[in-house]
Amino acid sequence: MSVDVDISGAVHTGRPHIVVMKFGGTSVEDAAAMKRTAAIVAGRRERKLKPVVVVSAMAKVTDQLLAAAAAAGNNDRAGAIALAVKLRERHLATAGQLITGERLMQLAAKLHQEFDALDDLLRGIAAVGELTPRTNDLVVSFGERLSSRMVAACFHEYGLEGVHVDARHCIITDSNYGKAAPNEEAIEAKLHEHILPLVNAGKTPVLGGFIGSNDAGITTTLGRGGSDYTAALVGGGLYAGAIEIWTDVNGIMTTDPRIVPEALRVKTISFEEAAELAYFGAKVLHPATILPAVQKSIPVWVLNSKNAANEGTKIEAMAPHCRSPFKSIAAKKRLTIIDIVASRMLMSHGYLKSVFDVFDKYKCAIDMVSTSEVSISLTVDSNEQLPAICAELGKIADVKYEGRKALVCLVGEDIRGHNGIAGRVFSAISHVNVRMISQGASEINMSFMIDEEDVEEAVRSLHRVFFAEPDENVFDVVATPAASAV
Ligand code: ADP
Ligand code: ASP
Ligand code: MG
Numbered sequence: 001m002s003v004d005v006d007i008s009g010a011v012h013t014g015r016p017h018i019v020v021m022k023f024g025g026t027s028v029e030d031a032a033a034m035k036r037t038a039a040i041v042a043g044r045r046e047r048k049l050k051p052v053v054v055v056s057a058m059a060k061v062t063d064q065l066l067a068a069a070a071a072a073g074n075n076d077r078a079g080a081i082a083l084a085v086k087l088r089e090r091h092l093a094t095a096g097q098l099i100t101g102e103r104l105m106q107l108a109a110k111l112h113q114e115f116d117a118l119d120d121l122l123r124g125i126a127a128v129g130e131l132t133p134r135t136n137d138l139v140v141s142f143g144e145r146l147s148s149r150m151v152a153a154c155f156h157e158y159g160l161e162g163v164h165v166d167a168r169h170c171i172i173t174d175s176n177y178g179k180a181a182p183n184e185e186a187i188e189a190k191l192h193e194h195i196l197p198l199v200n201a202g203k204t205p206v207l208g209g210f211i212g213s214n215d216a217g218i219t220t221t222l223g224r225g226g227s228d229y230t231a232a233l234v235g236g237g238l239y240a241g242a243i244e245i246w247t248d249v250n251g252i253m254t255t256d257p258r259i260v261p262e263a264l265r266v267k268t269i270s271f272e273e274a275a276e277l278a279y280f281g282a283k284v285l286h287p288a289t290i291l292p293a294v295q296k297s298i299p300v301w302v303l304n305s306k307n308a309a310n311e312g313t314k315i316e317a318m319a320p321h322c323r324s325p326f327k328s329i330a331a332k333k334r335l336t337i338i339d340i341v342a343s344r345m346l347m348s349h350g351y352l353k354s355v356f357d358v359f360d361k362y363k364c365a366i367d368m369v370s371t372s373e374v375s376i377s378l379t380v381d382s383n384e385q386l387p388a389i390c391a392e393l394g395k396i397a398d399v400k401y402e403g404r405k406a407l408v409c410l411v412g413e414d415i416r417g418h419n420g421i422a423g424r425v426f427s428a429i430s431h432v433n434v435r436m437i438s439q440g441a442s443e444i445n446m447s448f449m450i451d452e453e454d455v456e457e458a459v460r461s462l463h464r465v466f467f468a469e470p471d472e473n474v475f476d477v478v479a480t481p482a483a484s485a486v
Helices: 031-046 061-073 077-098 101-128 133-157 184-194 196-200 227-238 271-279 287-295 351-361 386-393 421-428 452-466
Strands: 015-023 050-055 162-165 204-208 211-213 219-221 240-247 268-270 300-304 313-316 328-341 366-371 375-381 398-411 436-439 445-451
Touching (some): 015 031, 031 077, 031 133, 050 133, 061 133, 077 101, 077 133, 101 133, 133 211, 133 219, 184 227, 196 204, 204 227, 271 398, 287 300, 328 386, 351 375, 351 386, 366 436, 386 398, 421 445, 421 452, 445 452
Parallel strands (some): 015 240, 050 204, 162 204, 240 300
Antiparallel strands (some): 300 313, 328 375, 328 398, 366 375, 398 445, 436 445
């Protein structure tokens, strides 16, 4: 791997023996999944690798914690506590299936302590009837705090010497609650202080993904799906040899297998392609995951914890050529199109800036933009700020907005070498009403906006057209659904 300079100024060549392994919600959803996870980690240690493990909350727990926080914020104390009771039961029942004896007593005591703190917190929120973004992050952090303790305890049964590390001591962020930005220099220093000594002593550190803390030690989160990002930050900070994202599908597929069950595994994909796919809605990877890995040239693998023998997808700097112009199709729902019509002013100096300043003020990211002589159309994630944004834009233009839109994005570095692709794409979906079209500046994506209810049909048609021809260098020859595997 490449030579990097660490923050102390010392030059080193990375730690190829360290592998950061991130297990998503379904990979820790119950005792059986946690045991599978332990067996996979044990397999890496048998290969003389030194795993550092990052885990998500157990499947669906983050949603349930968010619902509990929201209930408490609406003064529904009983509703919030009822959700917490169910979570307590699920975690304790799982712990009981994982380990026994003294170790179980210790783990159960720790879990009860955490759940008592959660109950107190929910009661406090319900008493004031106000849920701030800061308190919301604290509530939601319990998911990863609990799962990481349980997985660390389970590792003991597998002789892995699992040691639980509170991720909030390592992942230092700003105070943008709900979507905090990491401070990579501070994280690197903390990883050297809290994780590296454990790795060097032959232990397996286990930390929760998604959560961090600001300089003042207050709990923050990295945004939904953020455990992938934690894995990349840990891999980057430790100059690891590889980052593995273990999930419930065979790797990055030619599209979401929930839409097209016969989607194929993509064997190798470039960092750039994977980043576009993630950004435009492929949930398999958090969009920010790639950056720390790219900066340090660390390969990222996406693997299936229910089918560990499968090779998964390798994400690296260069990807092989592909017969199809595309490697994969992503779709992102819950978008809104905003049309801004300002016939006289549009092209005048500074006008676009005043439009974008409004989005900036509300910290609202724009996905796609298209302009005409008299209007601008842009797309944003649907959010509760939209009425305020549009009211403000209404002072300088006529504004309309329409929700329930979706973006479909086809990604592939081989777009460059193919002619007539747009024709093939749009004839495949000629029956669908297309609102906006864009060929990304990066030249590796082609995207368009359609109504949400047309997404499944459009993706299926495109998949039939672009992935019918076998290309065994790049894709699997036949689909292997995870459910039928090991
Ligand atoms: P985890 O809990 O392991 O982080 P996620 O649910 O966040 O897992 O991501 C995995 C899911 O991403 C898959 O079950 C699949 O439905 C979805 N997905 C969307 N697009 C793709 C794609 N191109 N390749 C693979 N999976 C995809
Ligand atoms: N548990 C968090 C979520 O559901 C983070 C993650 O799983 O990546 O969004
Ligand atoms: Mg995920």
